[in-house]
Amino acid sequence: MALTYLEAIREALTRALRDDPTVFIYGQDVATFGGAFKATKNLSRDFPGRVLDAPISEDAMLGMAIGAAIEGMRPIVEMQFADFSSIAFNQIVNQAATHFWRTGVTCPLVVRLPSGGTPGSGPFHSQMMESIYAHYPGLVVLTPATVGDAYSMLLEAVALDDPVIFCEHKFLYYHLKDEALPEESLPIGKARIARMGRHATVVTYSAMVHESLRAAADLAAEGYEIEVIDLRSVKPIDSDTVLASVARTGRLLCVGESFPWGGVCAEVIARVVADGFNLLDAPPQRLNAKDTPIPYHPNLWAAHRPTAATIAESLRRLLRF
Amino acid sequence: MAMSDVLPSALAGADQYVSAYRWMLLARRMEEKISSLYHAGKIVGGVYLGRGQEAFSAALGVSLRRRKDVFSPLIRDMAGRLAFGEPLLDPARTYLGSVLGPMRGRDGNIHRGRPAEGMPAMISHLGSMVSVVCGMLVARRFRGDVEAVGAACIGDGATSTGSFHEAVNLAAVEKLPLVIAVANNQFAYSTPTDRQFACADLVDRAIGYGIDGHRVDGTDLAECLEVFGRAVARARAGQGPQLVVGRLLRLTGHGAHDDANYVPEALKQTELGRDCLERARQHLLDHGLATVAELEQWDREAVHEVQLAVATAQKDPVPEAAGEDWRALSSF
Known part of the structure; x- marks a missing residue:
């Protein structure tokens, strides 16, 4: 029986609630309604009193989760859209992220961010926030790209003693499917080689893994073998796997759906240039969304973010160097 | 060292008054010492004092x-911290x-806390601790602890934040046993309440949140004890959040760096400007709760305790x- 990415998230939430009595879910419309995307469907029925509707108060939702986490609970907060976590930004980066370092008391919570663009979602329901949160010390930032990772990384996130920003991609919710949930998986902090290759390395994460794989398939028809690395976790980041790949290919393209200024792609390139300059046969490149707010109309949106076609074009330029 | 648990938890009447007075006195003496250390250049970072707010x-x-x-606690709660059990060595x-x-x-400084012992460590962003207390109470509710009460201290300025509004509304929705103690000291740094x-x-905001509201003369220890006693009891009895607003005046600058020349002299001469410590001292004498000799003895003991902690x-x-x-994560 095939499972979607969204169903994998629901399975992980179910298992977390079942296995750990300190876990509870808090968010807008998550209880009887089951969440805007139905990630928590039936969970309030199956776990009475442990799936709580929140008022439209992202700041207080996070503050509440932080207080509960300090007291030994393991709250999972659902932001209705990643974009709205900007309201909770202060609590996340100043309170949750600093807590362990300042006080020695851990703050184990998970913030689920339904992230990324879908056609028609526009500037305020499409954002990728991983680069913003990864900037701050004290947060783990995860960006699962597969059904298996959505499941296993969410379970691992709940078990971590640190605050975790869990960036799940809305574009993958319904049509990304897998046959079964994984028995075991790579630990958080390890990247995955999604496709082996020897001519160039694409480092990416989240929904861009799939666009990059399609681009790699196109390039294969042209005789190039492209290695695609799925970072899985952007913080901690697995520089070793990236450097080892660049050592094999000599060429690097980083692909991210977030805005171009700074961010995960810039970080990967900075690390490779600093630690593996001698491995490079060409200047490392990055491909991000455009430096404008995210457009509403599907025609504009499709051109705003990287796609298989633009990734393939970037790869051709990189390979020609 | 854990937070001290020397005193019995619930004192009543005269004993409670004397106990509160001695914490006020200890806080005043400690802050005087901290202030002089600051002016001598021995302390880095900001120094914020609770002078005038000790009774509340x-x-x-x-x-x-x-x-x-x-x-x-917030930045002017040395007295409340000590009364709740913070060892004097913590501020020192x-x-x-x-x-x-x-x-x-x-x-540093006013950011200290013992979150594992019921006293969270405040961040600087005003209003944002109220929801944290909500979460600590939710956790206790999950654990089946229906006795616990949580108190969040805040000033008049922070009531203007979105964070404050979100948290008080959340507490009301969850009917949490939360006491919100608003020390209205008439100024947020230099901004008077008519600009706040x-x-x-x-x-009156309590009405809008659907919670109980209490007002109290923050310079009168007896009234503060009575009102907080009632608010805490109501919260503990399941009556939901309690908003307590104390009227008082900050008898010091915003920080030790601030001479507060913007506070009108006339305001200092009103009832708001009365020193709660002086009033409490007079109350003890008037009601035969302490002799002059005892008051002097308590003062000497407070000064000694401060000197010992600082030394x-x-x-x-x-x-x-x-x-x-240099690692901010506990897992990696």
Whole structure:
């Protein structure tokens, strides 16, 4: 029986609630309604009193989760859209992220961010926030790209003693499917080689893994073998796997759906240039969304973010160097 | 060292008054010492004093059960902290940067806390601790602890934040046993209340949240004890959040760096400007709760305790950058 990415998230939430009595879910419309995307469907029925509707108060939702986490609970907060976590930004980066370092008391919570663009979602329901949160010390930032990772990384996130920003991609919710949930998986902090290759390395994460794989398939028809690395976790980041790949290919393209200024792609390139300059046969490149707010109309949106076609074009330029 | 648990949790009447007075006195003497150390250049970072707010703060502290309830102090709550059980060594060590203090040099001064013992460590962003107390109470509710009460201290300025509004509304929705103690000291740094809010009295906001509101003369210890006693009891009895607004005047600058020349002299001469410590001292004498000799003895003991704590902290090791663990995550 095939499972979607969204169903994998629901399975992980179910298992977390079942296995750990300190876990509870808090968010807008998550209880009887089951969440805007139905990630928590039936969970309030199956776990009475442990799936709580929140008022439209992202700041207080996070503050509440932080207080509960300090007291030994393991709250999972659902932001209705990643974009709205900007309201909770202060609590996340100043309170949750600093807590362990300042006080020695851990703050184990998970913030689920339904992230990324879908056609028609526009500037305020499409954002990728991983680069913003990864900037701050004290947060783990995860960006699962597969059904298996959505499941296993969410379970691992709940078990971590640190605050975790869990960036799940809305574009993958319904049509990304897998046959079964994984028995075991790579630990958080390890990247995955999604496709082996020897001519160039694409480092990416989240929904861009799939666009990059399609681009790699196109390039294969042209005789190039492209290695695609799925970072899985952007913080901690697995520089070793990236450097080892660049050592094999000599060429690097980083692909991210977030805005171009700074961010995960810039970080990967900075690390490779600093630690593996001698491995490079060409200047490392990055491909991000455009430096404008995210457009509403599907025609504009499709051109705003990287796609298989633009990734393939970037790869051709990189390979020609 | 854990938070001390020497005193019985619930004192009543005269004993409670005397207890609260002695915490006020200890806080005043400690802050005088901290202030002089600051002006002598011995303290880095800001120094914010609770002068004039000790009665309001201590009355809340003694109304809570040590180590069982939650007390979230703000920058002028030395008295409440001590009354709730914070060892005097904690402020001494934190202000002097000792590595043995609860913050180990990683955060300073009024940011100290003992979150595992019911006293969260405040961040600077005003209003944002109220929802944290909500979460601590939710956790206790999940654990089946229906006795716990949580108190969040805040000033008039922070009531203007979105964070405050979100948290009080959340507490009301969840019917949490939360006491919100608003010390209306008439100024947020230099901004007077008529530039902060337009309602006649902050306590009226309770109506909008659907919670109980209480107003109290923050310079009168007896009244503070009575009102906080009632508010805590109502919260504990399941009556939901309690908003307590104390009328008082900050008898000091915003910080030790601030001479507060913007506070009108006429305002200082009103009832708001009365020194709560002086009033409490007179109350003790008038009601035969203490003799002059006893008051002098308590003062000497407070000064001695302050000197001991500061002397201890001054001999403590300070953090060394080379020995610091520069990792912000506990897992990686």
